[in-house]
Amino acid sequence: QVQLQESGPGLVRPSQTLSLTCTVSGDPMRRGGFFWTWIRHHPGKGLEWIGYAYYTGITFYNPSLRTRVIISVDTSKNQFSLNLTSVTAADTAMYYCATDVYGPPRNRFDTWGQGIQVTVSS
Amino acid sequence: QSMLTQPPSVSGAPGQSINISCAGSSSNIGAGSDVHWYQQLPGTAPKLLIYGNSNRPSGVPDRFSGSRSDTSASLAITGLQAEDEADYYCQSYDRSLTVVFGGGTKLTVL
Numbered sequence: 444q445v446q447l448q449e450s451g452p453g454l455v456r457p458s459q460t461l462s463l464t465c466t467v468s469g470d471p472m473r474r475g476g477f478f479w480t481w482i483r484h485h486p487g488k489g490l491e492w493i494g495y496a497y498y499t500g501i502t503f504y505n506p507s508l509r510t511r512v513i514i515s516v517d518t519s520k521n522q523f524s525l526n527l528t529s530v531t532a533a534d535t536a537m538y539y540c541a542t543d544v545y546g547p548p549r550n551r552f553d554t555w556g557q558g559i560q561v562t563v564s565s
Numbered sequence: 566q567s568m569l570t571q572p573p574s575v576s577g578a579p580g581q582s583i584n585i586s587c588a589g590s591s592s593n594i595g596a597g598s599d600v601h602w603y604q605q606l607p608g609t610a611p612k613l614l615i616y617g618n619s620n621r622p623s624g625v626p627d628r629f630s631g632s633r634s635d636t637s638a639s640l641a642i643t644g645l646q647a648e649d650e651a652d653y654y655c656q657s658y659d660r661s662l663t664v665v666f667g668g669g670t671k672l673t674v675l
Contacts, residue, residue, distance in 0.1 A: 491666065503662065552603075552613065
């Protein structure tokens with residue numbers, strides 16, 4: 444049973460880079476088979492898929508964020524990370540890491556972290 | 566703007582049944598992409614409720630059911646209970662190579 448835990452700063456300054464880490468426990472990442480995913484939830488709005496990375500390094504990103512986002516996997520640390528550059532107030536959201544066993548086009552998110560609130564403000 | 570459209574809110578009395586619609590297009594649901602549903606209880610992360618249009622993960626009561634037709638999908642809840650009060654989201658895959666979610670529906674149990 445995979446378990447996920449997000450970590451990182453809760454406050455980021457505008458124009459800076461948002462960096463979050465998701466620590467994976469319960470199932471070694473190096474066994475593969477998962478698309479390691481980031482999803483966010485803006486206050487009062489719906490969920491937004493950010494992107495995911497396969498353990499091989501292949502990545503898929505939301506076109507609306509593609510120029511600013513990098514998702515990377517570190518199997519030696521059982522972690523995967525999100526970097527979102529040039530943030531604005533519009534990036535204020537609850538950020539979740541999640542697992543997807545199937546990948547495109549059958550994506551579904553079976554396991555979620557508890558989420559981490561990130562606020563972009565000076 | 567979400568690529569999948571859900572009603573912002575629905576309500577029902579305990580014991581009643583409700584349906585939540587999820588309208589897509591020919592590039593996602595209409596293209597044959599599976600629809601999945603998530604339940605988000607207050608203060609918690611979303612939880613997979615229905616997968617592959619109509620399948621329930623282990624532990625999900627059979628009061629919850631899903632269906633898909635043409636370019637839309639629907640989540641049905643029968644025998645409403647107070648603990649069903651939550652936000653519900655549909656999700657699918659779009660041919661633009663994007664995972665898409667609905668805007669969410671807030672269920673109020675009266």
